[in-house]
Amino acid sequence: MSDLPERIEAAIGTVLPRDGFKALHEPRFAGNEWAYVKECIDTGWVSSAGKFVDRFEQELASYTGAAHAIAVANGTAALHVALQLAGVKADDEVLLPALTFAATATSVAYCGATPHFVDSAEATLGVDPVALRRHLEKTADANGGSCINRTTGRAIRAVVPMHTFGHPVELDGLLAVAADFGLVVVEDAAESLGSLYRDRHTGTFGRLGTLSFNGNKTITTGGGGAILTNDPDLAKRAKHLTTTAKVPHRWEYFHDQIGYNYRLPNLNAALGCAQLEQLPAFIDSKRRLYDRYARAFAGFRGASVFSEPEHARSNYWLQTLLLDEGESAERDAVLARTNDAGYMTRPAWTLLSRLPMYTACPSAPLPIAESLARRIINVPSSSGLA
Amino acid sequence: MSDLPERIEAAIGTVLPRDGFKALHEPRFAGNEWAYVKECIDTGWVSSAGKFVDRFEQELASYTGAAHAIAVANGTAALHVALQLAGVKADDEVLLPALTFAATATSVAYCGATPHFVDSAEATLGVDPVALRRHLEKTADANGGSCINRTTGRAIRAVVPMHTFGHPVELDGLLAVAADFGLVVVEDAAESLGSLYRDRHTGTFGRLGTLSFNGNKTITTGGGGAILTNDPDLAKRAKHLTTTAKVPHRWEYFHDQIGYNYRLPNLNAALGCAQLEQLPAFIDSKRRLYDRYARAFAGFRGASVFSEPEHARSNYWLQTLLLDEGESAERDAVLARTNDAGYMTRPAWTLLSRLPMYTACPSAPLPIAESLARRIINVPSSSGLA
Numbered sequence: 001m002s003d004l005p006e007r008i009e010a011a012i013g014t015v016l017p018r019d020g021f022k023a024l025h026e027p028r029f030a031g032n033e034w035a036y037v038k039e040c041i042d043t044g045w046v047s048s049a050g051k052f053v054d055r056f057e058q059e060l061a062s063y064t065g066a067a068h069a070i071a072v073a074n075g076t077a078a079l080h081v082a083l084q085l086a087g088v089k090a091d092d093e094v095l096l097p098a099l100t101f102a103a104t105a106t107s108v109a110y111c112g113a114t115p116h117f118v119d120s121a122e123a124t125l126g127v128d129p130v131a132l133r134r135h136l137e138k139t140a141d142a143n144g145g146s147c148i149n150r151t152t153g154r155a156i157r158a159v160v161p162m163h164t165f166g167h168p169v170e171l172d173g174l175l176a177v178a179a180d181f182g183l184v185v186v187e188d189a190a191e192s193l194g195s196l197y198r199d200r201h202t203g204t205f206g207r208l209g210t211l212s213f214n215g216n217k218t219i220t221t222g223g224g225g226a227i228l229t230n231d232p233d234l235a236k237r238a239k240h241l242t243t244t245a246k247v248p249h250r251w252e253y254f255h256d257q258i259g260y261n262y263r264l265p266n267l268n269a270a271l272g273c274a275q276l277e278q279l280p281a282f283i284d285s286k287r288r289l290y291d292r293y294a295r296a297f298a299g300f301r302g303a304s305v306f307s308e309p310e311h312a313r314s315n316y317w318l319q320t321l322l323l324d325e326g327e328s329a330e331r332d333a334v335l336a337r338t339n340d341a342g343y344m345t346r347p348a349w350t351l352l353s354r355l356p357m358y359t360a361c362p363s364a365p366l367p368i369a370e371s372l373a374r375r376i377i378n379v380p381s382s383s384g385l386a
Numbered sequence: 387m388s389d390l391p392e393r394i395e396a397a398i399g400t401v402l403p404r405d406g407f408k409a410l411h412e413p414r415f416a417g418n419e420w421a422y423v424k425e426c427i428d429t430g431w432v433s434s435a436g437k438f439v440d441r442f443e444q445e446l447a448s449y450t451g452a453a454h455a456i457a458v459a460n461g462t463a464a465l466h467v468a469l470q471l472a473g474v475k476a477d478d479e480v481l482l483p484a485l486t487f488a489a490t491a492t493s494v495a496y497c498g499a500t501p502h503f504v505d506s507a508e509a510t511l512g513v514d515p516v517a518l519r520r521h522l523e524k525t526a527d528a529n530g531g532s533c534i535n536r537t538t539g540r541a542i543r544a545v546v547p548m549h550t551f552g553h554p555v556e557l558d559g560l561l562a563v564a565a566d567f568g569l570v571v572v573e574d575a576a577e578s579l580g581s582l583y584r585d586r587h588t589g590t591f592g593r594l595g596t597l598s599f600n601g602n603k604t605i606t607t608g609g610g611g612a613i614l615t616n617d618p619d620l621a622k623r624a625k626h627l628t629t630t631a632k633v634p635h636r637w638e639y640f641h642d643q644i645g646y647n648y649r650l651p652n653l654n655a656a657l658g659c660a661q662l663e664q665l666p667a668f669i670d671s672k673r674r675l676y677d678r679y680a681r682a683f684a685g686f687r688g689a690s691v692f693s694e695p696e697h698a699r700s701n702y703w704l705q706t707l708l709l710d711e712g713e714s715a716e717r718d719a720v721l722a723r724t725n726d727a728g729y730m731t732r733p734a735w736t737l738l739s740r741l742p743m744y745t746a747c748p749s750a751p752l753p754i755a756e757s758l759a760r761r762i763i764n765v766p767s768s769s770g771l772a
Contacts, residue, residue, distance in 0.1 A: 029427050037423055037653075041415050046608040046657065047601020073459055073609070076630075076647035102630055102641045109644050112498075215433020215651070222432040222651030223459070244462075244488055251721050253735040255488045258495050258743050261462035265601070265608030267654065271432065335637050349639040357644050 004302045004330045005337035008321070011300060012343050012379055015292045022380035024344040025318065027220045031278045036270035050266030056273050057226070063276065064193075064201040066209070066228035068235030071269055072242050075190040075212025077262040078225035079107035079160070081241050082208040085227075085234050086184040088113050088157050093149055093362060095159040095183065097127050098351040099369040104162050104188050105352045116149070116156060117353045117363040120372055124309045125164035125320070128368065129173030132159070133180075135364035142181040152362060158184040163192035163202050165378065166218070166317035167309055171197045171205050186210070190225070193218050194283045194315035203228045208238075213268075218282055218317050218383070219275035221268040282383040286316040289386035293319050293379065302327040303377075318378040328374035335377065348376035390688045390716045391723035394707070397686060398729050398765055401678045408766035410730040411704065413606045417664045422656035436652030442659050443612070449662065450579075450587040452595070452614035454621030457650040457658070458628050461576040461598025464611035465493035465546070467627050467648060468594040471613075471620050472570040474499050474543045479535055479748065481545040481569065483513050484737040485755040490548050490574050491738045502535070502542060503739045503749040506758055510695045511550035511706070514754065515559030518545070519566075521750035528567040538748060544570040549578035549588050551764065552604070552703035553695055557583045557591050572596070576611070579604050580669045580701035589614045594624075599654075604668055604703050604769070605661035607654040668769040672702040675772035679705050679765065688713040689763075704764040714760035721763065734762035 016022050040046045053071055060069035072078045088094055090112030096104050098117040105115040118135060121128035140156055141148045147156040159178055161169040178185045189195075189203030190212035196202065203209025208231075213224035227238045245259025264272075290305070297305045303323045308314035323331060331347060338345040351373050353363050402408050426432045439457055446455035458464045474480055476498030482490050484503040491501040504521060507514035526542055527534045533542040545564055547555040564571045575581075575589030576598035582588065589595025594617075599610035613624045631645025650658075676691070683691045689709045694700035709717060717733060724731040737759050739749050 027430050027432060029430065029432075033427050034424065037427065038420060041419050041423065041657075044413050044415065046413060046415075047606060049601075074647045101639070102632070102645070103647060106630075106644050106646070215435075220433055222653035223647075223649065244492075246488070250725065251732040253487070253732075255736075255741055256743075258492050259488070260492070261460045261489060261609075263609065265654065267608035267657065268651065271427075271653065339636065346637040346639075350641075355641055357642075 002327070002330050002333070004327055005334045008303060008334050009337050009341050009343070011296045012338060014296045016343065016380060016385060021342045022344060022385070023382060024346060024378060024380055025216045026382045027215060028282065028382065028384045032274040033271055036274045037267065040267045040270045046267040047265050050269070052266050052269035052273050053264060056269040056276070059273065059276050060226055063279070064204055064228055066204045067230040068228070068232065070227040070235060070238040070242060071264040072225045072227060072262045073264055074223045075210055075214065075225035076103040076107055077242065077260065078210035078227045079103060079188060080110045081238055081260065081262060082186050082210050082227050083107055083111050083158065084241065085237055086158050086186050086207055091154055092157040093152065093154045094157060095132070097162055097369065098353040098363065098366050099125070099164065099348060099372055100162040100188070100352065101190070101349055102352065104160055105358060113157070114154065115352065115358055115361050117361060117366065119364050119366045120369045121170065122368055122372070124169050125167055125306065125372060126169030127159070127161040127174060129170055129177050131364065133177045136177065136181050140181065145182040147181045147183055149362060156183065158186055160186050160188050162188035162190070163195060165320050166192045166195045166315040168192060168195055168197040168202050168312040168314065170309065175205060191217070191317045192315060194279055196313040198311050204230065207231065208234060213272055218286070218315055219272065219279055221264065221272040221275070224264050224268050224272060283315050285383040285386050286381065289381065290316045290319060292386055297321070317381065319381045321377040321379055323375040323377065325371060325375065331374060331377065343380055346378050348373050388716050388719070390713055391720045394689060394720050395723050395727050395729070397682045398724060400682045402729065402766060402771060407728045408730060408771070409768060410732060410764060410766060411602045412768045413601060414668065414768065414770045418660040419657055422660050423653060426653045426656045432653040433651050436655070438652050438655035438659050439650060442655040442662070445659065445662050446612055449665070450590055450614055452590045453616040454614070454618065456613040456621060456624040456628060457655055458611045458613060458648045459650055460609045461596055461600065461611035462489040462493055463628065463646065463648040464596035464613045465489060465574060466496045467624055467646065468572050468596050468613050469493055469497050469544065470627065471623055472544050472572050472593055477540055478543040479538065479540045480543060481518070483548055483755065484739040484749065484752050485511070485550065485734060485758055486548040486574070486738065487576070487735055488738065490546055491744060499543070500540065501738065501744055501747050503747060503752065505750050505752045506755045507556065508754055508758070510555050511553055511692065511758060512555030513545070513547045513560060515556055515563050517750065518560070519563045522563065522567050526567065531568040533567045533569055535748060542569065544572055546572050546574050548574035548576070549581060551706055552578045552581045552701040554578060554581055554583035554588050554698040554700065556695065561591060577603070577703045578701060580665055582699040584697050590616065593617065594620060599658055604672070604701055605658065605665055607650065607658040607661070610650050610654050610658060669701050671769040671772050672767065675767065676702045676705060678772055683707070703767065705767045707763040707765055709761040709763065711757060711761065717760060717763065729766055732764050734759050
């Protein structure tokens with residue numbers, strides 16, 4: 001029997017005190033959360049209108065460097081509308097990693113489009129531009145700005161890189177492939193608020209990018225998300241689409257297209273404003289925690305701590321152990337042992353290409369994603385831990 | 387020039403003091419809002435998990451008498467999932483009033499189905515069962531439990547009555563038509579929390595019902611909604627679908643169908659629990675306000691105050707003036723005059739059948755809905771006003 005589970009538990013024990021259950025990622029409310037939320041309740045502005053939504057959007061734009069940020073109900077809603085604004089239509093295909101959270105694919109399905117899965121890179125845990133180019137050269141025809149899947153005959157409209165656990169994908173390569181094949185880039189930056197690639201914020205490289213402020217993210221609004229874009233017309237359309245497509249008028253209710261009730265309530269935006277003020281401190285804490293894990297696993301036999309890729313400065317949203325390939329059979333034993341010990345750990349998501357609703361979807365070969373799914377273990381990562 | 391605008395302003399002035407702007411409907415936070423929301427922030431439970439979501443669902447079920455209530459992000463999300471659970475599929479048709487808020491139709495469109503508009507009744511402002519039966523007898527074939535539109539050839543799967551401004555539709559008649567034509571009833575009770583029909587809560591007569599807790603509703607969660615049903619299997623599927631269809635497991639991420647991120651955050655549910663405690667008092671206040679408007683407009687020439695229908699006890703969410711047909715040309719002058727005077731008023735929604743994305747949809751003749759849309763004026767209705 002392998003001693004890997006025991007040794008991993010012991011190594012984590014040198015990083016985290018054994019003084020009670022350690023969640024995978026819990027929020028931290030140490031700033032103006034009370035003050036801002038109470039102001040909402042005291043003034044009665046909790047819902048669709050209110051100053052915190054505007055302020056949160058302005059501060060998100062300022063922090064990320066995007067020209068525009070549109071606050072929405074959650075990261076899934078952000079992706080759904082971003083894809084629609086990217087021109088994704090029924091019967092299109094959209095390229096996305098198999099190794100990602102369900103929302104990256106469901107948002108494609110909401111558009112009536114089909115996910116087309118691609119492989120990930122060992123160095124970034126995200127879409128591998130080299131494998132993507134090889135796959136498209138084999139399976140797609142790009143001409144006149146459109147990309148057609150030779151097998152299915154469908155248009156491949158967009159590619160959605162997801163910055164896994166906060167680590168930016170290799171964007172130089174990805175943007176080049178997208179340009180060469182006429183693909184719109186929509187960045188799923190749900191996990192990478194605060195993560196930079198070549199000193200520029202993730203989510204601002206694609207035509208649109210999306211953020212999430214779910215309860216398990218680096219900052220939270222309870223539930224929330226945002227769309228980032230530098231295009232003023234797309235920003236205007238994003239706001240319109242996410243607020244029921246109602247045309248402004250003193251009293252008339254007139255909607256000019258099928259819109260969505262995807263707005264972020266002011267109450268949740270108030271929480272977001274307070275959280276955003278603390279984001280630099282949260283990221284410092286998370287990077288310190290990475291350092292501690294890295295030291296604890298230096299020279300460790302059978303597993304290593306995943307480090308930010310080249311040209312990237314990561315938010316280290318979720319700290320990640322990578323089991324050696326030869327140890328992947330021990331994954332579930334490690335998960336059981338660490339969870340039993342009060343260290344909440346989890347594997348990567350089941351590859352989306354293996355979920356019943358997507359098994360018939362087109363897919364590139366996924367050797368690296370399959371290996372990563374066998375080997376990834378996320379360990380407690382809350383910003384309060386270091 | 388008509389003196390109607392001036393006289394209506396004066397009559398409203400006998401109900402509401404001229405001491406500042408009167409919103410159409412603003413929330414009232416006079417109870418445990420701050421205590422419960424503070425508890426969320428202090429404990430860190432603001433997001434997907436937390437006791438207030440469970441409590442809010444239990445208390446909604448208890449209050450409405452539904453066996454199950456599932457809290458979701460908003461009323462639109464509730465309708466979308468309720469329709470899906472009612473069996474509405476792509477290329478189906480769904481009957482709904484032309485006189486309703488956009489969400490009643492967009493939720494049908496999200497299912498890939500087509501809205502099929504029907505007329506309203508003067509006595510309820512909602513779907514008229516007599517006109518509905520006449521329309522279906524002319525245009526549809528019902529046999530073997532299915533209803534087919536003879537013109538389009540599509541299945542008419544469901545009917546979605548909406549309880550306008552809190553006034554229940556004539557449910558006895560509506561349920562009879564639905565039974566005779568094999569239609570599933572999904573009640574859009576977004577506006578009628580607290581409204582009863584024959585002493586039973588609206589939203590519990592159909593196979594599923596939906597509520598909204600938007601900022602302008604009788605109680606608010608910032609943004610929120612709920613699905614009501616007496617069917618334990620539908621309730622279980624509603625919870626599953628609205629929480630990304632993730633199959634429970636200690637650590638695996640496995641989703642067995644395309645689900646939605648429609649959960650209500652715990653922070654918003656906390657607000658809802660506090661609001662629900664005050665709902666009986668809010669409704670008492672709103673019914674007192676109705677009495678005041680009714681007295682102010684008793685014997686009024688050119689307009690009347692709308693009163694709850696037979697067999698109904700309404701929440702009087704929005705107080706409603708009905709201009710006489712001969713005065714409908716004055717509607718916009720009345721709206722301008724009252725809004726200028728600081729009394730926020732609004733007309734009914736533009737009939738959905740007139741919105742550009744629905745003009746090609748099937749429709750019954752809409753004489754009453756068209757008349758109502760010309761004549762309805764909602765006047766300030768907040769529960770704090772009486």
